[in-house]
Amino acid sequence: MSTATLAPVATAQRPLAVRLADSWAQTGLLIQWQLRRSAQSLPLLVLVQILLSVATIAGYGLLVGHPDHLAGLYLATGAPTVALITVGLVMTPQAVSQSRTEGSLDWLRTLPVPRGLFLVADLTVWTLIALPGLVLGIIAGAIRFDADLAPTWWLVPAALIVSLTSAAVGYAMASMLAPTVAQLMSQVLVFVVLLFTPISFPADRMPDWAQNLHAWLPLEPMAQVIRAGLAPHDFTVPGRSWIVLGVWCLAAVVGAGSALRKRG
């Protein structure tokens, strides 16, 4: 009568290649699930990202008028960085909090999917949403501030690391804090990232204590990486920044992963 096929039993002994192929397929399906579920709000989210990114450039222009070459470069590269970080630190926690509140996160967690794949799928979706805004922000910045940007090949992996780190921090934050607290935190972070982080201006404009603080946070290295990736003739990334960013990336991914694995 019916054609039920029971799930395979001996799952632990499956060869690595099979498990990798399964994981690859499952990630694709989870991405499909998330994209289709947010199909209605997706165009709006992308639009908001584009507006945010381009409007930041326009707003910076109003604030500073016609800056010199170096300041122009800071602003032109800073705006897309802000847009990229905002997706991870602000939109990811909001989405995770929402899915916790509506109960879909708990259901997803009952699926036979390795916990890390949820993270990979979500991060892919959020990176895709951020991408158009990022590209248009870069173009807008180059035009408005007459910045001679020369994107390098490693800008792509660098942007992925920035996106991964900020989204994983946002994910971990949303998983560990109560939904309302997480939403509030994400609002506060927008201001910190936009105004009180050396992303669109040089760090030496900040007081010493703030400079020292940012030396240990991932935000300044994120900005340095994107800046140097976009304008390699004018900027380089200090080795220390790569290490700080790398450690944060690793810690955030491990934190988000263990938050997903947590059993009450």
Add this chain to the structure above:
Amino acid sequence: MDEVLRVRDLHKRFGRGPSAVQANAGVDLDVDAGQVVGLLGHNGAGKSTLVNQVVGLLRPDSGTITLAGVDAVADPDAARRLASVQAQANVPITGLTPRRAVELVGRIRGGRTADVRARTEHLIAALDLGPWANTPAEKVSGGIARLTAFAMTAVVPGRLVVLDEPTNDVDPVRRRLLWSQIRALADDGAAVLLVTHNVREAERVVDHLAVLDQGTVLAAGTPAELTAARSGHLSLEVDLIPGRQPHWPEGSTVVDRGHLRATTTVPAAQAAAAVQWAGDEQSAGRIERYALAPTSLEDVYVDLVATTEEHAA
């Protein structure tokens, strides 16, 4: 028979100090392949806590859970590969249609595309979901959403299928279809753990039952075993009239079920006398309606739970 789920002496407490809640206090439970086991109990009895520990969303304080030979507490990933769960809360699937949601979940569960598609069509037809299969989820009723959630669980069933209140909000016609699909899951070889309040309907489908109350299994057995103590007895249900007192037959124990309903137990040999009495009372305008029925599982369940509550009080 092939044992799939084996729970032993499971304890789980939430919180600390005086406000702590002992949700599971030494639960034992077995579900074999091909069996539908009903887990009965009212809200807060510890049913969902038990389910969440089986699939590794909660960690037990003590006790063991074995799922097809796998230690589910030590290896929750393996447990999830062996089980499929329909949660008590509906899964939000806005943006998807029922058909798309069922197919996607089937493939996420590792089913082959062609198999999943065929099985999805089978379930849509069997549950009479056809008219709604391609409707965006935000436009379907609660009952259709519930059936979709069932199909998402049954599309690629695990060795263990856990269904938490699957019939909630489902209309009576589709509810029958749903019960036969639940039975079919077990007949195809799955072990089905059915969590429900709906004692009356579950009675016809389950092979075995466990009554959970305040974190412990009060009684377990087949429906026949649980009602055995009352075999040879019938249940006389009476709808009362506000302000009127029926003249109950001498020596009968009357249980007030609330909402103007009362029941009493009658030896089967005296069924005719009971009907005579009820008919007379109805003619005299002291009762509204009556019904004589075999002692049901619901009666046993209500008595079991009521007894412990009296003890607690």
